[in-house]
Amino acid sequence: MYDNEFFVVDMASCSSTGEIINSLSLALETLNHSGKKIVLKLNDSQLNQSQLLSIQSLVTSYGCILDTIETLNEQTAQVAQNMNILVQKPIEKRVEEKYPQDNKEEFQSFSMNNVTDNSIALKDVNGLHFEADLDEIQRQQDSININSDLVKAGINPQGSFAQIEQQVETKYPSVEEINSITDEFTKSSNNLDDVENLEKNSIGVYKKAYDENALSDDAWEEVDFYETPTDDPVVSDSKNTTYINQTLRSGQILESDGNVVIIGDCHPGSEIRALGDITVWGVLSGIAHAGCKGNLNAKVRALKMNAVQLRIGNCYSRRPDGTNIPYIIRSSIFTPEEARVVDGEIMLFKINQN
Amino acid sequence: MAGSVIVITSGKGGVGKTTTSANIGTALAHMGNKVVLIDTDIGLRNLDLLLGLENRIVYTIVDVVEERCKLKQALVKDKKNPNLCLLAAAQTRDKSAVDADQLKDICEQLKQDFDYVLVDCPAGIEQGFQNAVAGANEAIVVTTPEMSAIRDADRIIGLLESKEGVEKYRLLVNRVRPKLIKSNDMMGVDDVVEILSCDLIGVIPEDTNIITSTNKGEPVVNDEKSLAGKAYLNVARRIMGEDVPLLDIDEPTTLIDKIKKFFATKKAQG
Numbered sequence: 001m002y003d004n005e006f007f008v009v010d011m012a013s014c015s016s017t018g019e020i021i022n023s024l025s026l027a028l029e030t031l032n033h034s035g036k037k038i039v040l041k042l043n044d045s046q047l048n049q050s051q052l053l054s055i056q057s058l059v060t061s062y063g064c065i066l067d068t069i070e071t072l073n074e075q076t077a078q079v080a081q082n083m084n085i086l087v088q089k090p091i092e093k094r095v096e097e098k099y100p101q102d103n104k105e106e107f108q109s110f111s112m113n114n115v116t117d118n119s120i121a122l123k124d125v126n127g128l129h130f131e132a133d134l135d136e137i138q139r140q141q142d143s144i145n146i147n148s149d150l151v152k153a154g155i156n157p158q159g160s161f162a163q164i165e166q167q168v169e170t171k172y173p174s175v176e177e178i179n180s181i182t183d184e185f186t187k188s189s190n191n192l193d194d195v196e197n198l199e200k201n202s203i204g205v206y207k208k209a210y211d212e213n214a215l216s217d218d219a220w221e222e223v224d225f226y227e228t229p230t231d232d233p234v235v236s237d238s239k240n241t242t243y244i245n246q247t248l249r250s251g252q253i254l255e256s257d258g259n260v261v262i263i264g265d266c267h268p269g270s271e272i273r274a275l276g277d278i279t280v281w282g283v284l285s286g287i288a289h290a291g292c293k294g295n296l297n298a299k300v301r302a303l304k305m306n307a308v309q310l311r312i313g314n315c316y317s318r319r320p321d322g323t324n325i326p327y328i329i330r331s332s333i334f335t336p337e338e339a340r341v342v343d344g345e346i347m348l349f350k351i352n353q354n
Numbered sequence: 355m356a357g358s359v360i361v362i363t364s365g366k367g368g369v370g371k372t373t374t375s376a377n378i379g380t381a382l383a384h385m386g387n388k389v390v391l392i393d394t395d396i397g398l399r400n401l402d403l404l405l406g407l408e409n410r411i412v413y414t415i416v417d418v419v420e421e422r423c424k425l426k427q428a429l430v431k432d433k434k435n436p437n438l439c440l441l442a443a444a445q446t447r448d449k450s451a452v453d454a455d456q457l458k459d460i461c462e463q464l465k466q467d468f469d470y471v472l473v474d475c476p477a478g479i480e481q482g483f484q485n486a487v488a489g490a491n492e493a494i495v496v497t498t499p500e501m502s503a504i505r506d507a508d509r510i511i512g513l514l515e516s517k518e519g520v521e522k523y524r525l526l527v528n529r530v531r532p533k534l535i536k537s538n539d540m541m542g543v544d545d546v547v548e549i550l551s552c553d554l555i556g557v558i559p560e561d562t563n564i565i566t567s568t569n570k571g572e573p574v575v576n577d578e579k580s581l582a583g584k585a586y587l588n589v590a591r592r593i594m595g596e597d598v599p600l601l602d603i604d605e606p607t608t609l610i611d612k613i614k615k616f617f618a619t620k621k622a623q624g
Binding site: 269271308318319 | 397406408409410411412433445446571
């Protein structure tokens with residue numbers, strides 16, 4: 001049904017063949033994609049012919065074709081070539097070779113054309129270290145309150161969020177406590193930033209959408225969002241964190257003048273607008289607008305990024321065509337990602353495991 | 355010359371209004387017409403999904419009506435065909451966000467720039483329907499060969515007749531299964547036309563490609579092999595005023611059918 005011909009499996013974190021086979025069979029078992037061509041990403045570990053053969057037979061047994069192997073190891077590459085498997089260098093390496101100055105803009109378009117278009121990137125199967133940080137936050141959740149009059153339910157169903165507000169309000173009454181805890185929340189999210197900043201392997205999946213869209217070319221110049229971004233952007237008061245423990249469904253809007261944390265999925269057709277950051281502990285498939293009054297430092301994080309559109313400040317990007325994650329895959333594997341603005345463009349960064 | 359505004363309506367839900375809109379729109383654009391599709395199903399929009407334009411929508415019809423943007427800004431161009439545009443419905447509002455006069459106004463404006471303005475009507479006969487037909491001067495009533503859909507179509511035709519401005523309405527019979535008609539398990543197209551006493555604009559066979567194309571966001575008329583796609587192309591040509599004979603929608607006889615037929619005649623002879 002979904003005509004993605006290629007399927008990328010990232011096994012770079014696996015060191016031994018056993019581990020690779022284990023994770024690969026797990027990945028192939030959870031998802032249904034017989035007939036697809038598999039692109040296997042390996043690290044620099046050395047594999048001999050029998051090991052590669054066993055991997056190939058595993059892939060074949062699930063009805064797929066092992067098409068390409070990405071590896072740094074030359075001997076593995078040699079063996080693969082002998083077996084008529086395409087060999088290519090990992091995307092990061094290729095980018096380095098092509099753009100030695102690390103031109104991020106070009107990097108984005110480059111990686112888009114080569115990897116993400118018409119393929120589902122299945123990156124890290126093995127675990128979520130992001131969990132640790134957010135777990136901590138989740139433990140603090142008991143004391144985090146929500147700023148109740150900021151939560152606004154969409155038109156349908158009426159008042160569903162209002163109900164949550166009431167529940168939460170009766171449970172957590174003290175405002176000072178909230179502030180201290182939300183401070184901690186901000187701190188821990190800053191820690192997260194530090195970790196991510198070490199990682200340079202960004203993957204820009206989202207496409208700047210000012211092209212080809214408008215009827216006339218000058219139409220886009222006039223585009224501004226619901227609030228016109230001013231020279232003096234309204235930066236959120238980080239003490240305000242709206243905390244929602246519910247799935248956001250189609251047609252529901254969540255607006256906040258602080259940060260937003262959602263424990264649950266955001267379905268297509270839903271919309272989140274926040275002055276500050278947006279964190280979704282689940283699959284983000286709707287529209288997310290962080291820093292909606294011009295704060296370009298705002299970020300959007302999600303366990304799985306599948307958003308139709310991402311907006312940060314006055315930047316705007318859309319999901320490339322044909323990369324919608326099918327419903328089957330949605331529940332099983334998570335690759336936490338964060339979107340932020342780099343040089344006026346929204347880019348996605350993997351929240352890595354180490 | 356100003357273009358024509360065609361509303362695609364049915365009364366009953368799930369008979370294929372949106373699919374029809376997407377396919378006729380794409381087919382008309384293919385033939386070189388400038389086409390704009392308006393989704394008036396505010397709160398339950400689907401047309402963008404069928405065209406695969408979901409990720410491109412920034413402004414919707416509600417934004418236009420509430421003057422947050424210009425009409426031209428809200429038009430989303432199709433991925434492949436620059437002649438085709440979509441004016442999407444808002445997902446986070448409901449039908450009352452727009453009223454009939456406003457939609458009529460939008461249709462009038464779009465008529466100047468486009469050859470065809472196709473309005474995808476929501477199910478029902480309430481506000482949404484009233485909005486959608488407000489600016490229309492032609493209508494296509496979609497129905498399936500089922501009693502419930504036909505009754506709703508009859509009601510819709512009655513409402514359309516009482517509307518000023520709608521000069522012409524034609525019937526499109528969707529999801530027809532020739533095999534069932536042959537075995538007398540389904541009403542024939544002729545019966546439907548007779549019951550509704552209405553001009554026929556086309557017959558669309560049931561086609562599994564429709565499901566695939568909906569999921570892909572790619573209208574079925576782009577698929578040359580699809581029977582439904584061919585039927586929609588014919589409908590588009592009829593809208594343009596060409597005289598096209600009805601498509602032969604009989605399913606191709608399989609080998610087994612032929613063998614059965616062979617034995618049946620043998621038996622009869624013997």
